[in-house]
Amino acid sequence: MSKKRKHEEHEEHVDESWLIPYADLLTLLLALFIVLYSSSTVDAKKFEEMSKAFNVALSGGNGVLESYKSTDSQALVSDEQAKEDSSKKQNESTQQVSATNLDKAMQELMKKEQEDLEKLKRQVDQYIDSNGLSTSLETKLNQSRLMITISDRALFPSGNATIKPEAEKLGMFISNILxxxxxxEVMVSGHTDNQPISNSEFHSNWDLSSMRAVRFMDVLxxxxxxxxKRFSAIGNGEYDPVATNDTDAGRAKNRRVEVSIIRNYGQPSAATMISSGFK
Incomplete structure (x- = not known):
């Protein structure tokens, strides 16, 4: 009877060992909910520190807190990318504005240059008309230069490079304008026809054309x-004709000296001149 009573008492004893892990689980869940609630009010740096601490506590794995941190990091990266894109667009816009301003400044310089050369051409043309030199001088303004072409007979005796006294007046007039x-930049170039020359002073048309260019540059x-430093002189001999060498009239045109005033910026386009009111 005593053994039976003891057995019944043992069966009535309740095993409560499961309460310990259950209590731990509830504690961890409570801590998790507290952290999740407080995460809405803490800054990113503090949240990241808390995330690391609780991940270590929860066996070092990547749990819910790590997921939140990852989402927050992605948001930060997105913000940084947005700032970078905005800065890039702003820089591109600034560069476009600078390029536009540079283009406008260049157009103004080209416009001013065109006005200068147009004025210079008119002054030379007036001198030609008033002195009856239309058969000896002409001017031409193109995309690269203003060119004053002078017939050799207005400057030199035949086959010679000595400046005529009356030609010095022309040279001084041009120099005063320049x-x-x-x-x-000013380039003086000499040209001849294709008739060969060979004497004690000149061995070829190269010599004659070069010396004539130098002599007229000396006058200027x-x-x-x-x-x-802005002047240069070259001889082209017979190799840059403007007319045929088969006739006297053509050869006379080829024997010449050219004074070229070189553009610095080039000729403005027609659209630029119209938009700026230049005529």
């Missing part, structure tokens, strides 16, 4: 207000 436009540079 003095008003000191920013341009008698004006000490001109900068010699």
């Amino acid at each position: 003095q008003k436009y000191p920013s341009y 540079l008698l004006n000490d207000k001109l900068d010699p």
Whole structure:
């Protein structure tokens, strides 16, 4: 009877060992909910520190907190990308504005240059008309230069490179005009026909054309207000004709000296001149 009573008492004893892990689980869940609630009010840095601490507590794995951190990091990356894109667009816009301003400044310089050369051409044309030199001189303004073409007979005796006294007046007139436009390069070039020359002074048309260019440049540079560094002289011989060498009239056109005032910026387009009111 005593053994039976003891057995019944043992069966009535309740095993409560499961309460310990159950209590731990409830504690962890409570901590998780507290963290989730407080995460809406903490900044990203504090939340990241809490995430690391609880991930270590929960066996070092990547749980819910890590997922929240990942989402927050993605948001930060998106913000940084948006800022970078905005900065890039702003830089591109600034560059476009700078390019537009540069283009406008260049157009103004080209417009001013066109006005200068047009004025210079008119002055030379007036000199030609008033002195009856239309058969000896002409001017041409193109996309690269203003060119003053002078017949050799207006400057030199036949087969010679000595400047005629009356030609010095023309040279001084041109130099005085050039003095008003000191920013341009000036090139003086000599040309001959295809008739060969060989004497004690000149061995070829190269020699004759080169020396004529140099001699007329010397006349221009008698004006000490001109900068010699902006001047050059070349001889082209018979190799740059403007007319046929088969006739006397053609050969006469080919024997010439050209004074070229070189553009710095090039000729503005017709659209640019119209839009700026230039005529």
